Structures are given as C-alpha cells and as structure tokens.
Amino acid sequence: MRSVVPVLTVVGAIFVIWYAAAVWLNAPWARDVAARADRTLSVTELVADTWAQDKPKLPAPHQVAVELWDTVVGQNVTSKRSLVYHAWVTLSATLLGFAMGTALGFVLALGIVYNRVMDMSVMPWVIASQTIPILAIAPMIIVVLNAVGLSGLLPKAIISMYLSFFPIVVGMVKGLRSPDVMMLDQMRTWNATRVQEFLKLRLPSSMPYLFTSMKIAMAASLVGAIVGELPTGAVAGLGARLLAGSYYGQTIQIWSALIMAAVLAATAVALIGLAQRVVLKRMGMA
Amino acid sequence: MIWLLLGIAVWGGGWALNIWLSGRPVSTATSLAVPVVFGLTLVVIWECLVRGLEISPILLPPPTAIGARVAVSGDILWEDFVQTVIKGALSGYVIGCLAAFGVALLADRFVFLRRGLLPVGNFVAALPIIGLAPIMVMWFGFDWQSKAAIVVVMVFFPMLVNTVQGLLAAETMQRDLMRTYGAGYWTTLVKLRLPAAMPFIFNGLKIATTLALIGAIVAEFFGSPIRGMGFRISTSVGQLALDLVWAEILVAAVAGSAFYGAVALIERAVTFWHPSQRGRAR
Numbered sequence: 261m262r263s264v265v266p267v268l269t270v271v272g273a274i275f276v277i278w279y280a281a282a283v284w285l286n287a288p289w290a291r292d293v294a295a296r297a298d299r300t301l302s303v304t305e306l307v308a309d310t311w312a313q314d315k316p317k318l319p320a321p322h323q324v325a326v327e328l329w330d331t332v333v334g335q336n337v338t339s340k341r342s343l344v345y346h347a348w349v350t351l352s353a354t355l356l357g358f359a360m361g362t363a364l365g366f367v368l369a370l371g372i373v374y375n376r377v378m379d380m381s382v383m384p385w386v387i388a389s390q391t392i393p394i395l396a397i398a399p400m401i402i403v404v405l406n407a408v409g410l411s412g413l414l415p416k417a418i419i420s421m422y423l424s425f426f427p428i429v430v431g432m433v434k435g436l437r438s439p440d441v442m443m444l445d446q447m448r449t450w451n452a453t454r455v456q457e458f459l460k461l462r463l464p465s466s467m468p469y470l471f472t473s474m475k476i477a478m479a480a481s482l483v484g485a486i487v488g489e490l491p492t493g494a495v496a497g498l499g500a501r502l503l504a505g506s507y508y509g510q511t512i513q514i515w516s517a518l519i520m521a522a523v524l525a526a527t528a529v530a531l532i533g534l535a536q537r538v539v540l541k542r543m544g545m546a
Numbered sequence: 547m548i549w550l551l552l553g554i555a556v557w558g559g560g561w562a563l564n565i566w567l568s569g570r571p572v573s574t575a576t577s578l579a580v581p582v583v584f585g586l587t588l589v590v591i592w593e594c595l596v597r598g599l600e601i602s603p604i605l606l607p608p609p610t611a612i613g614a615r616v617a618v619s620g621d622i623l624w625e626d627f628v629q630t631v632i633k634g635a636l637s638g639y640v641i642g643c644l645a646a647f648g649v650a651l652l653a654d655r656f657v658f659l660r661r662g663l664l665p666v667g668n669f670v671a672a673l674p675i676i677g678l679a680p681i682m683v684m685w686f687g688f689d690w691q692s693k694a695a696i697v698v699v700m701v702f703f704p705m706l707v708n709t710v711q712g713l714l715a716a717e718t719m720q721r722d723l724m725r726t727y728g729a730g731y732w733t734t735l736v737k738l739r740l741p742a743a744m745p746f747i748f749n750g751l752k753i754a755t756t757l758a759l760i761g762a763i764v765a766e767f768f769g770s771p772i773r774g775m776g777f778r779i780s781t782s783v784g785q786l787a788l789d790l791v792w793a794e795i796l797v798a799a800v801a802g803s804a805f806y807g808a809v810a811l812i813e814r815a816v817t818f819w820h821p822s823q824r825g826r827a828r
Contacts, residue, residue, distance in 0.1 A: 400783050
C-alpha cells in the first residue's frame with residue numbers, strides 16, 4: 261500500500277502533462293482562427309479554446325471523457341454509434357482467438373514436452389516465428405480467408421490466435437518441465453502411468469506458468485484483433501474506429517477508442533489475475 | 547498427382563530423417579540440422595501442395611514464385627527495407643531504448659519515482675499501444691518520423707520495466723562490499739550495478755526488437771509515403787499481387803531475425819559471465 265501515493269503522483273503528473281500538451285499542440289490552430297477573425301486571444305481565452313476544440317491535435321482528457329460517456333452510456337448498445345457495440349465486436353474476436361491460441365499452445369507444449377523429435381524440430385521455429393513481425397501478415401490473412409469464403413469473426417480470431425499461442429507454448433513448456441527429477445522419480449516408484457504423471461504432477465505444477473502466460477497472451481490477442489480490423493475497410497470494432505477516426509481527423513473518437521481498448525485489456529488481464537489467485541489458493545500454491 | 551505423391555514422400559523422408567537425427571547424441575550439428583530439415587520439409591510440402599492441388603497463385607503462391615519475385619523486385623524491396631527498417635524502426639528503437647534507460651536511471655535514483663513509475667509502466671506495457679499509431683501519423687506526418695515516434699512509445703515501457711528491475715539485481719552483500727571499498731554512487735553504478743543489470747537490459751532490448759518492427763510496419767497502414775513495407779503489403783494485397791506480399795514478409799522475417807540475432811550476439815559478448823550463457827560457450 262505504500263506505493264499508492266507515488267502511483268497517484270505519477271498518474272496526476274501524466275494528467276498535468278496531458279493538459280499542458282493539449283494547450284501547446286492546439287494553440288497554433290486557436291491563434292490562426294483568432295487571427296482570421298481579427299482578434300487577439302488573452303491567455304485564459306487561449307487555454308479555454310485549446311481545451312474545447314472540435315478536431316484538436318490532442319484532445320484534453322475531459323473531452324475524451326465526455327465522448328466516452330456519450331458513446332458508452334448515451335447510445336443504445338446495439339447502435340453502430342455505441343462504443344460498447346464496437347468494443348464487443350473486438351472483444352469477441354479477441355476471446356475466440358485467445359481460446360484458440362491457448363488450445364493450440366497447450367497442444368504444442370504437450371508435444372514438445374513428450375516428444376523429443378518435436379522438441380528439437382518445432383521449438384526453434386516457434387521462437388523464430390516471434391522474431392518475425394507477424395502482424396505484417398494480417399492484411400493478407402484477412403483477404404485470403406475472405407476469398408475462400410471466411411469472413412467476419414474468424415479471420416480476426418486467427419490473427420489473435422497466431423499472436424497468443426507463443427507465450428502459452430513457452431510458458432507451458434517451462435511449466436510442464438518444472439517438476440524436478442526427484443518428484444518424477446517418486447511418481448515412478450508409485451508405479452504411475454504417463455497419464456497419471458501428467459495429470460497429478462506435471463499439470464498441477466504448471467499452473468502458475470499457465471496463468472502468467474495467459475495474461476501476456478490476452479494482451480497480445482487484443483492487439484491482434486484490433487490490427488485485424490484495419491484491412492477490412494473499417495466496418496466495425498475498435499480498430500475500425502481508429503482507422504475511421506484517422507481518415508476524418510476525429511481525434512476525440514480515436515482517443516476514446518484507445519481508452520476503451522485499454523480498459524478492455526486491463527479488465528481481461530485483471531480477470532485472469534483473479535482466476536489465478538483463486539485457483540492457486542485452492543491448490544495451496546499461493 | 548505426381549506432385550502430391552512427391553510431397554508425401556518428402557514428408558515421410560523428412561520425418562524419418564529427423565527421428566534418426568534426434569536419436570543421435572546431442573551436438574551442435576544435430577541441434578542445428580533438425581530444425582533446418584523440418585523447415586525445408588515444410589517449404590517443399592508447400593510447393594508440392596500448391597502445384598498438386600492447383601491452388602490459385604492469388605490465394606497462395608508457391609515458394610518458387612516468391613523466390614523469383616524477390617530476385618526480380620530487389621530494388622523495390624530494398625527501398626522499402628530502408629524506409630521501414632532503417633529509418634522507421636531502427637531510429638525509433640535507438641531513441642526509445644536510450645530514453646527508457648535514462649528514465650530508468652532516474653527512477654532508480656529516486657525511490658519515490660520508482661514506486662510510482664513501475665506499476666504504471668507495467669500497466670501501460672500490457673495496453674495495445676499500437677493504437678497510438680494513427681495519432682502519431684497525425685502529429686508527425688506521413689514520413690518515417692511518425693513511424694519512429696510510435697516505435698519510441700512501443701519500446702519505451704518494456705525497456706523501462708526491465709532496466710529498473712535489472713538495476714535492483716545486485717545483491718545487498720555486493721553493494722555493501724562496494725561501500726567498504728569507499729565507492730560512491732557512480733562508481734557503484736558503473737562497476738557493479740550496470741553489469742549486474744545487463745541480463746535484464748538485454749531481455750528488454752530483445753523484446754523491443756520485435757515490437758519496433760511491428761510498430762513501424764503497422765503504423766504504415768495508417769498512412770505513409772509511397773514506399774515502405776507496410777504500405778507495399780497493404781496495397782499489394784489490394785492488387786492481389788500476393789507474391790510481392792510474401793516477398794515483403796520474407797524480407798521482414800529475415801530483417802526481424804537478423805535484428806534479434808544481432809542483439810543476442812551482443813548479449814552473449816557482454817554477459818558471458820551469466821549462467822544462461824556459460825553453458826553454451828563452445
């Protein structure tokens with residue numbers, strides 16, 4: 261708890277910098293407008309104007325908050341103007357991709373731990389696949405899958421899956437290998453089968469690793485879903501809001517979509533953290 | 547049909563070869579050969595499947611067509627590489643990592659700042675920062691400056707968190723020893739704490755390499771001059787020139803791996819003393 265004051269100070273400093281930057285970045289436009297109307301602005305007028313422009317270079321926090329309130333609470337949830345609707349579009353792709361990525365990562369990790377050939381041939385490629393900027397393939401995956409007849413949720417989920425399987429593979433390989441030789445020998449003296457060894461020793465001891473990797477995978481999955489929405493022509497979703505906002509200079513819309521994405525990421529990661537605490541506590545590990 | 551049979555034969559052959567290889571005693575040669583055989587088998591199967599099933603090259607071009615495209619459009623690929631990787635990603639990477647390093651030193655000096663910045667930094671590192679790309683394009687224009695800016699923001703927080711953690715890595719015993727030597731803050735920093743922090747710093751640097759390339763490429767989807775890898779990928783997908791897209795991806799993959807590999811090599815030279823490096827000295 262002793263870090264509450266410092267954190268609040270830093271967050272407060274961020275807001276102060278944000279407001280100051282809004283004045284600094286929006287001032288040229290405000291002066292320009294005033295000059296054309298043959299007026300000179302006093303300092304208070306200038307500041308008030310920079311914090312209330314329609315299409316500012318950097319919207320002030322309260323403008324974003326108002327926009328968020330309008331689009332989250334002020335609209336019907338099913339309306340295309342509602343940010344909740346767009347957030348749900350993105351979130352559904354994120355969750356589907358996350359589930360698929362976790363399943364794929366789990367299966368790969370099983371293969372890598374129990375099969376030496378797979379360990380030696382697949383593991384280096386799994387690692388190499390992450391040094392590749394995978395998101396670059398996103399537009400192509402979308403277009404190609406579209407041509408095969410798949411559109412909507414699944415292509416985005418596949419990109420999310422591609423981004424999220426890696427942390428799971430690495431974490432689970434580490435986790436499934438975490439029991440030491442002594443414990444494995446003990447299982448053998450009890451005449452445990454491989455299935456029993458997996459279910460009663462390896463799987464339980466991999467749980468802390470699984471949850472840590474799931475947090476990283478969830479964050480990556482959301483990024484994948486947002487980027488996956490860009491090439492589809494900005495139909496729906498937070499990525500579409502970003503793209504449409506950047507086309508029409510609607511900075512307030514961009515920022516509110518960003519904050520929404522941040523809230524989604526933070527909530528999802530926090531939920532996994534909660535599940536982690538509950539599960540590990542019941543298992544007597546935390 | 548003949549292509550499909552060939553594909554199945556190569557699959558079986560590669561598999562058998564890998565089983566034989568992995569059954570042999572572990573050495574540098576086998577641990578290198580197995581993944582290479584696996585990769586080559588995949589590429590050959592890809593080629594055979596595309597030819598055997600007569601998949602349209604618009605959907606999935608065969609590897610040979612991609613190779614031919616790389617040979618033909620070398621100058622386009624090079625131009626895009628310079629625009630995106632050298633100008634966008636690399637400059638942003640350097641600025642972002644240096645800035646994060648500086649802030650980490652400050653945060654280390656002042657405990658108050660560290661307590662405040664570290665949770666915030668951890669939080670921000672989990673956010674989809676890539677979403678800032680359209681804003682950066684708006685602020686810094688279409689050219690490489692906006693790409694460098696988004697890369698700076700993306701690499702900053704992972705680097706900051708890792709460096710701050712690394713600076714805490716030196717043990718109390720070691721610090722006490724430095725104090726008995728009469729070493730001041732700066733001497734302790736340079737001779738003890740920075741070297742002890744190097745494994746963490748390089749961890750951050752390695753994470754940042756991938757982020758830098760992703761940031762530079764995705765930022766180009768939001769607007770760019772008529773060159774750059776992200777621009778070429780998004781426009782070529784629109785023209786259904788999938789072989790050029792795959793060629794760009796190949797370049798991106800090679801650039802990404804080389805970037806990561808270079809940092810890993812420097813790491814091995816700098817942190818030769820660390821247990822994770824000592825094992826594979828020879």
